[in-house]
Amino acid sequence: MKISTGEYIIRETMLSLKRNSWMSFASIGTVAVSLFVFGMFLILVVNMNRMTDSLESQVEISVYVKDEVNEGGIRTLEERITAMQGIESVKFVDREKAMERFRDRLGDQQFLLDALGDTNPLPNSFEVRVIRPDMVRTAAEAIAELPGVETAKYGQDVVEHLFDITRLVRLFGLALMFVLALATLFIISNTIRLTVFARRKEVAIMKYVGATDWFIRWPFLLEGVVLGCLGGIVAALVLRGAYRVIAAKIYDTLTFFPLIPENPFLHYVTAAILVCGMGIGALGSTISLKKFLKA
Amino acid sequence: MIDMKDVSKVYENGAMALDHVNVHIDKGEFVFIVGASGAGKSTFIRMLFREVLPSDGSLIVNGQDVVHMDHSDVPYLRRGLGVIFQDYRLLPDKTVTENVAFAMQVIEAPRRKIQHSVNAVLDIVGLRDKYKCFPSQLSGGEQQRVAIARAIVNHPALVIADEPTGNLDPETSWDIMDIFKRINADGTTIVMATHDKGIVDAMKRRVIAIEDGHIVRDEAQGVYGYEN
Ligand SMILES: Nc1ncnc2c1ncn2[C@@H]1O[C@H](COP(=O)(O)OP(=O)(O)OP(=O)(O)O)[C@@H](O)[C@H]1O
Numbered sequence: 001m002k003i004s005t006g007e008y009i010i011r012e013t014m015l016s017l018k019r020n021s022w023m024s025f026a027s028i029g030t031v032a033v034s035l036f037v038f039g040m041f042l043i044l045v046v047n048m049n050r051m052t053d054s055l056e057s058q059v060e061i062s063v064y065v066k067d068e069v070n071e072g073g074i075r076t077l078e079e080r081i082t083a084m085q086g087i088e089s090v091k092f093v094d095r096e097k098a099m100e101r102f103r104d105r106l107g108d109q110q111f112l113l114d115a116l117g118d119t120n121p122l123p124n125s126f127e128v129r130v131i132r133p134d135m136v137r138t139a140a141e142a143i144a145e146l147p148g149v150e151t152a153k154y155g156q157d158v159v160e161h162l163f164d165i166t167r168l169v170r171l172f173g174l175a176l177m178f179v180l181a182l183a184t185l186f187i188i189s190n191t192i193r194l195t196v197f198a199r200r201k202e203v204a205i206m207k208y209v210g211a212t213d214w215f216i217r218w219p220f221l222l223e224g225v226v227l228g229c230l231g232g233i234v235a236a237l238v239l240r241g242a243y244r245v246i247a248a249k250i251y252d253t254l255t256f257f258p259l260i261p262e263n264p265f266l267h268y269v270t271a272a273i274l275v276c277g278m279g280i281g282a283l284g285s286t287i288s289l290k291k292f293l294k295a
Numbered sequence: 296m297i298d299m300k301d302v303s304k305v306y307e308n309g310a311m312a313l314d315h316v317n318v319h320i321d322k323g324e325f326v327f328i329v330g331a332s333g334a335g336k337s338t339f340i341r342m343l344f345r346e347v348l349p350s351d352g353s354l355i356v357n358g359q360d361v362v363h364m365d366h367s368d369v370p371y372l373r374r375g376l377g378v379i380f381q382d383y384r385l386l387p388d389k390t391v392t393e394n395v396a397f398a399m400q401v402i403e404a405p406r407r408k409i410q411h412s413v414n415a416v417l418d419i420v421g422l423r424d425k426y427k428c429f430p431s432q433l434s435g436g437e438q439q440r441v442a443i444a445r446a447i448v449n450h451p452a453l454v455i456a457d458e459p460t461g462n463l464d465p466e467t468s469w470d471i472m473d474i475f476k477r478i479n480a481d482g483t484t485i486v487m488a489t490h491d492k493g494i495v496d497a498m499k500r501r502v503i504a505i506e507d508g509h510i511v512r513d514e515a516q517g518v519y520g521y522e523n
């Protein structure tokens with residue numbers, strides 16, 4: 001492309017942004033809202049995925065041993081579990097220690113245990129860790145088959161719940177984004193349609209004297225991309241500010257919460273928002289130009 | 296320059312504007328297309344720059360197959376043609392110079408060449424001293440001269456005009472015809488649809504008469520032949 005053509009395109013784009021300033025403003029606003037929601041769900045889903053991962057990797061299998069197994073049996077069991085594939089560590093917890101821990105965890109509610117008197121209902125157990133989170137299920141199932149094992153449990157309920165919630169959030173987010181993307185496309189293509197309408201004489205003359213479709217298309221395309229990009233910038237700025245505030249709050253109160261640190265995560269989110277904004281802008285103007293350029 | 300064989304045009308609404316028309320026009324000719332209102336003159340003209348596509352038949356313009364050409368090749372067909380309309384079709388917010396230069400800008404001509412060519416064609420149409428005016432500051436004849444300047448600035452082999460004098464008084468019309476004569480004398484082919492009996496009769500050029508979509512007369516040094 002020639003330099004003078006580039007100048008022409010930029011000048012025309014600026015001119016029509018100014019000419020339709022209200023419509024441009026509305027488009028940028030719509031794009032900003034849509035992309036803000038997009039970014040919010042992106043951040044939410046990525047954080048939840050990460051939380052599921054970290055929870056999963058912390059998961060350990062509690063293996064409860066049948067009461068009738070004696071000390072020798074326990075040792076054989078420990079050896080057999082250790083020998084299994086994918087096992088990282090095996091730790092024996094005897095029933096007295098388990099009771100002690102339980103008491104500790106109850107804190108000032110220890111009186112609840114008074115009713116038990118001297119009996120200890122807790123079994124002997126192993127705490128088993130696996131090398132990779134995805135091995136938890138198979139390992140637990142294999143251990144449960146061993147003789148002398150009562151049950152082998154892990155936090156499957158928690159993990160699976162979290163999975164379900166993430167899936168739900170993702171689904172809801174996708175649906176919402178789809179609707180918002182349509183709304184954004186609609187308003188951008190209408191803004192561009194106004195520009196095309198305002199310049200229809202010019203475009204007709206351009207066609208008579210032999211301008212190519214691409215030459216005619218560029219200023220409109222650029223206008224769409226600029227609208228999308230400006231909307232994206234607004235959305236990204238608001239989102240970054242909000243994330244920072246919320247992250248600070250969470251670090252203060254819920255220190256253990258595995259929130260993804262701002263950098264470079266927010267840069268990626270910003271990039272995604274800008275790319276989506278420009279993409280939607282380009283698509284919007286392409287839609288409104290398609291019919292127009294055919295003749 | 297133009298080779299039209301068995302060309303028909305039926306519009307979407309079923310109107311038959313041209314019916315098996317055969318016309319051959321050589322390079323350098325000056326041809327009038329005449330006929331009553333609704334005869335099909337504009338349809339004929341608009342086919343030449345592919346604003347209207349023939350429904351049937353074959354049409355070669357300036358060596359290019361208009362019927363079978365790709366949509367993306369249409370701009371290149373038009374770069375070899377200059378088109379002029381009854382209503383001038385100038386851009387109101389551009390000056391005379393800018394209106395003419397526009398035709399070169401949009402086909403990405405180099406800037407220095409634009410300056411030079413625009414001055415040259417403004418000399419041809421006699422508007423050099425009004426280069427800074429906006430269309431609203433010009434008379435109809437002057438506006439049409441700007442439109443002619445724009446049509447010829449890229450040195451087309453063929454100039455196509457649909458009733459270019461339709462809105463002008465007889466004297467001004469003759470100014471326009473003088474410009475056309477000069478352009479034609481330089482070797483440019485001219486095809487012009489018109490209702491102007493006086494001009495057609497006085498020019499003694501080739502006349503193609505259309506009636507209800509048929510060519511009823513094609514004479515080398517013809518006359519208008521109708522009473523207006
Ligand atoms: N876009 C169109 N759609 C449908 N019918 C059309 C269209 N353009 C022209 N026609 C019809 O085709 C026929 C020829 O029209 P055309 O415009 O070619 O006539 P013309 O000779 O240029 O008339 P005039 O002297 O009034 O300009 C007419 O019957 C007209 O109604």
Ligand SMILES: [Mg+2]
Pocket residue numbers: 336337338457
């Ligand atoms: Mg007509």
